[in-house]
Structure formats: structure tokens, C-alpha cells
Amino acid sequence: MTDNNATDSASVEPLLKVEGLVKHFPIRKGLLQRQTGAVKAVDGLSFDVRPGETLGVVGESGCGKSTMGRLITRLLEPTGGKVEFAGHDITHMSAGQLRPLRRDIQMIFQDPYSSLNPRHTIGTIVGAPFKLQGVQPEGGVKKEVQRLLGLVGLNPEHYNRYPHEFSGGQRQRIGIARALALNPKLVVADEPVSALDVSIQAQVVNLLDDLQDELGLTYVIIAHDLSVIRHVSDRIAVMYLGKIVELADRKSLYEAPMHPYTKALMSAVPVPDPRRRGAKSERILLKGDVPSPIAPPSGCRFHTRCWKATEICGTQEPPLLQLKPGRQVACHHPENAEDQVPDDKVLPSAREAVEIVSVSKAEPVSTTEPVSKPGPVSKTEPEPDGV
Numbered sequence: 001m002t003d004n005n006a007t008d009s010a011s012v013e014p015l016l017k018v019e020g021l022v023k024h025f026p027i028r029k030g031l032l033q034r035q036t037g038a039v040k041a042v043d044g045l046s047f048d049v050r051p052g053e054t055l056g057v058v059g060e061s062g063c064g065k066s067t068m069g070r071l072i073t074r075l076l077e078p079t080g081g082k083v084e085f086a087g088h089d090i091t092h093m094s095a096g097q098l099r100p101l102r103r104d105i106q107m108i109f110q111d112p113y114s115s116l117n118p119r120h121t122i123g124t125i126v127g128a129p130f131k132l133q134g135v136q137p138e139g140g141v142k143k144e145v146q147r148l149l150g151l152v153g154l155n156p157e158h159y160n161r162y163p164h165e166f167s168g169g170q171r172q173r174i175g176i177a178r179a180l181a182l183n184p185k186l187v188v189a190d191e192p193v194s195a196l197d198v199s200i201q202a203q204v205v206n207l208l209d210d211l212q213d214e215l216g217l218t219y220v221i222i223a224h225d226l227s228v229i230r231h232v233s234d235r236i237a238v239m240y241l242g243k244i245v246e247l248a249d250r251k252s253l254y255e256a257p258m259h260p261y262t263k264a265l266m267s268a269v270p271v272p273d274p275r276r277r278g279a280k281s282e283r284i285l286l287k288g289d290v291p292s293p294i295a296p297p298s299g300c301r302f303h304t305r306c307w308k309a310t311e312i313c314g315t316q317e318p319p320l321l322q323l324k325p326g327r328q329v330a331c332h333h334p335e336n337a338e339d340q341v342p343d344d345k346v347l348p349s350a351r352e353a354v355e356i357v358s359v360s361k362a363e364p365v366s367t368t369e370p371v372s373k374p375g376p377v378s379k380t381e382p383e384p385d386g387v
Contacts, residue, residue, distance in 0.1 A: 012050050012051055013050075013087075014048035014049060014050050014084075015049055015050060015051045015085070015086060015185060015186060015218050016048060016049040016072060016083075016084070016085055016186060016218075016220070017048045017082075017083075017084040017085075018045055018046060018047050018048065018072060018081070018082070018083055018084075019046050019081055019082045019084075020044050020045070020046055020080065020081040020082065021042055021044070021045040021046070021068070021071055021072075021078055021080075021081035021082070021083065022040075022042060022043055022044055022078060022079045022080035022081045023041050023042040023064075023067055023068075023071055023076060023078055023079050024038040024039065024040050024041070024043075024079045025038060025039040025041060026038050027039065027294065037294055037295075038294070039293050039294055040242050040293045040294070040296060041064045041067040041242055041293055042064045042067050042068050042071060042242050043064075043241075043242035043243055043293075043296070044081070044242075044243060045068060045081070045239075045242075045243070045244055046244070046320065047237055047244065047247060049186070049218060049220060050218075051185070051216075051218055052212075052216060052217075052218055053218055053219075053234050053235065054212065054218075054219040054220075054221060054232055054233050054234050054235075055219070055220050055221070055233065055234070055235050055236070055237060056221050056222075056223065056229035056232065056233030056235070056236040056237070056250075057069075057220065057221070057222045057223070057236075057237045057239060058223060058224060058226060058229050058236060058237075058238055058239070058265070059224070059238060059239035059240055060224070060240070060290055061224065062290055062293065063239045063240055063241055063242065063290070064239060064241070064242040064293070065190075065191075065222045065224075065239055066110070066190050066191070066222060068222070068239070069107065069188045069190045069220065069222050070107075070190075071083065072105075072188060072220065073105050073106075073107045073188050074090055074093065074098055074105070075107070077092070078091055078092075085101065085104070085105060085186070086104065086185070088101070099133070102132075102133070102182075103129075103133055103135075103182040103183070103184065104182075104184050104185040104186060105184060105185070105186050105188070106178075106179040106180070106182070106184040106186070106187050106188070107179065107187070107188045107189075107190065108172075108175050108176055108179050108187060108188070108189040108190065108192050109175060109190055110190045110191040110192070110194060110195065111195055112168055112169075112171035112172040112174075112175055112195060112196075113163075113168070113171065113195070115175055116163040116171055116174060116175065117163070118162065118163050118164060119162075120162075120163075121159070121160050121161065121162055122145075122149070122158055122159060122160070122161055122162070122163070122166075122174055123142060123145050123159040123160060125163075125174065125178060126145045126148055126149065126174065126177050126178045126181060127141045127142070127144075127145045127181075128178070129178065129181040129182050130144070130181060130182075133182060135182065142159065144181075145159060145177075145181075146159055148177040148180060148181060149174075149177055151177065151180070151211070152173040152174075152176050152177045152180075152207060152211075153173055153203075153207060154170060154173055154174070154177070167200075168195060168196050168197070168200065169196050169197070169200035169203060169204060172192060172193070172195075172196060172200075172204055173204070173207070176192075176204075176207065176208070176211075180211065180215070183215070184217070185217075185218060186217075186218045186219075186220070187217050187218070187219055187220075188219075188220045188222070189208065189219060189220070189221045189222065190222045191222055191223050191224070192204060192208065192221070192223075193205060193223070193225070193228060194223065194224070194225065201225075201228065205228055205231060205232055208221075208232065209231075209232060219232070221233065226265060226266070226268075226269050227269065230250060230254060233250050234249065234250060235247065235248065235249050235250065236248060236249075236250055236253050238253075238259065238261065238262045238265070240261050240290075240301060240302055241290060241291060241293060241296055241301040241302075242293055242296070242301075243301060243330065244320060244328075244330070245259045245261055245262065245302065245320075245329070245330045245331065246258060246259040246261075246262045246327075246328065246329050246330070246331075247320070247327075247328040247329075248326060248327045248328065248329075249326050252324075252326065252327060253266075254266065256335070256336045257335060257336075258323065258324075258327060258329045258331065258334040258335050258336050258337055259302075259329050259330070259331050259334060259335070260302065260306050260307065260308055260331065260333075260335060261302050261305075261306070263284065263335055264284040264285075264286050264354070267282065267283045267284040268283055268284075282356050282357065283356070283357045284354050284355075284356060285354060285355045285356075285357055286305045286353070286354055287305065287352065287353060287354060287355065288304065288305055291304060297314070298314060298315060298317075299312070299313050299314045299315045299316050299317055300313040300314075300316075300317060300318055300330075300331070300332065301317075303347070304349065304353075305353050305354070306350060306353055307350050307351075307353045307354045308333040308346075308350065309346070309347045309349065309350040309353065310332065310333065310341060310344035310345055310346050310347060310350075311344055311345050311347060312332055312341050312344050313332055313333075313347065314347060316332075317330075318330045318331050318332050318340070323337045323338075324337065332344070
């Protein structure tokens, strides 16, 4: 993926447009199964994806990434909000109304083992979309399936084999072939390489990249591996507890993250540069676990783990605003930008929110020290650099 692709598509109408997307899973208890609460897996997402673009979505486990992927492909019914695809509102379409659109929206699932039926041959699995959509490809289904297998780097002679005869990487390629069978416009890949070995991950990522150039695909790639997302994405959305906290192009996000949570994530990315051997780098370690999506914190959902949290962070939720061209951030005290509430009082909990860990290759023993500046960074006292 190149930054030029994102620039060229800036003036094009979005292929996918999401506004205020919400998904709450009810919690029911008792003999009468009365609802006692809800898991707020996705709680107000707004973004768009333009043709030919790759949007990467990152965040901790449990932040709602996979649920978001299933909502935009309409494998789940949204609780609220709106999903538009190619100008059509698909938010509450019935299964019959969605069937023609299924050709244009496909999904690559996370687990290459459970996403393939072990009782079916590869030919039956990859050929299923043609049967379900009533499509008769030129030359017949078998010839088209063999062409697809060759396209994803498999032997066309594997047509009659079963899933258990393949490795994890080969099974993921089969899943990709199935997703591409009907020439979709949008492909949602839910952590497509997380279950694979590192050597196979590179092969699958490069395959997705090549297929996009060859077929003109549009991707939404969900992952927790920041290195993978950096390699494949044009723009990146950072999620935390059901919400997008930062949305920016790849280069800007990695060079100067603006949300404190994004900065903490970036500090954990190792830099494979031999020239930095022996040089110390700092990592921001967030204390505590992600709060429960059943009862998320009031105000900014990240304020319980943020070293810059102030009183307004605990009471008022920051909107996702464009603070710089192409940079949307939901934070009262963003990094590398003007503070939105410069004189607000720092919360006592912010002083114990994180630790700064100094890491050196030359000195394998790490030293740990608490963050000395929990509030908004002043001009006289430099902020901890975790990137």
C-alpha cells in the first residue's frame, strides 16, 4: 500500500460509510431471562473507507474490533447507527435484501481452522459462493475454483483435498480464495495472520497486498499487530473500549501519535535497526486492565489509565475532532497538538497510571521508574518520549 493511493482517493465518494455504529449485547439472568445489563462492545463508531484504500483497525483484545467487522459485513444486526455501502443503507436490510450485496462484501475470518468445514473438499468450500449466488462462471465452477487456488499460491490439483490436509497458512489462503470468488469490492479481514507462524504471516500479508493491486480491492484489516498494520494500511483507526480514539494516515500516526493511548501502543513496537544497538529506548507501561465494557468509565474511557487525565476527562467524553489535516483525535489533552483544556486540575489517579521502562540491548536488565509528570506537559518539563 502506498500513501499515493490514499491521496488519489481523497476526492472519491466513500465505498463504505459508518455513522454512530452501536452494538450492545444484552445480559439476561433469572428464570424469566430478564435483561439486567448489556455488553457495550461497539459504542458509537464513525468512519469511511474509499475505493482502493486499506483501513487498518488496531486496539487491545476486547475493544470491539471483531464485532465492528461483523457489523459492517452485516453478520451481526446493529443496535444503532448507520452503515452505507456504495450509497445503499444496509443497516437493517433483511437476509433476502442483503443476498445480492453479499457478492460485493466478503470477510476473511481469523481462525483458518474453524472457518473451513472439515467435511467438505476445498473445491466445495471455494465453490460454495457460486452455488449460493446462482453464478455460473465461464468455463465452469471447477475451472474457476482451480484458477482461484492458483491465484492465492496453492496448487490447482488440491481441488479434491480436505482442510485437514493443509497447514495453517494454506488454510488461510483457502479462506482468501473463497472471499475473492465473486470479485467483491470490499474485503474485511479479521486478524488474517494472527493464528499463523511469523514466516507465513509475511507471505499472507504480501499476498493480500498483491491481490489488492491486481484486483483493485478495498480492505478493512483488523489486527493487534502494529507492524502488520503499518505494512498494509493507508489509514489507521485506533480503538479503545468500543470507540475510535484516533484516526489518521499511517505515516502521521507512527511518526507523531496524538492520543496518549496511541503513544503507549507505539512505544511497545520494537524497532529492528542495528544502528540503534545499545541505545536506550523508553516504553510506556499502562497499569491495570481494560475496564469492563459492561460498565465503562464515565467521560473519556481511557482516563482511568491515562497519565494526563484531568477532572474534565472523568466527566465529559471528548468528541472525535479533526485537530490537524487528516488527523481525528478524541482527547482533551492530545500529544503534539494544542491542549484543549490547559488549566484543568490533574486527577490524583493519573500519578500512578503508567510506568516508564528504559530498555537497552546492551544492558538486558531493565530499570523501572514512575512517571514524574502525570498532567498536561508543560514547556519547562519535557514529556516522556515513548516512541
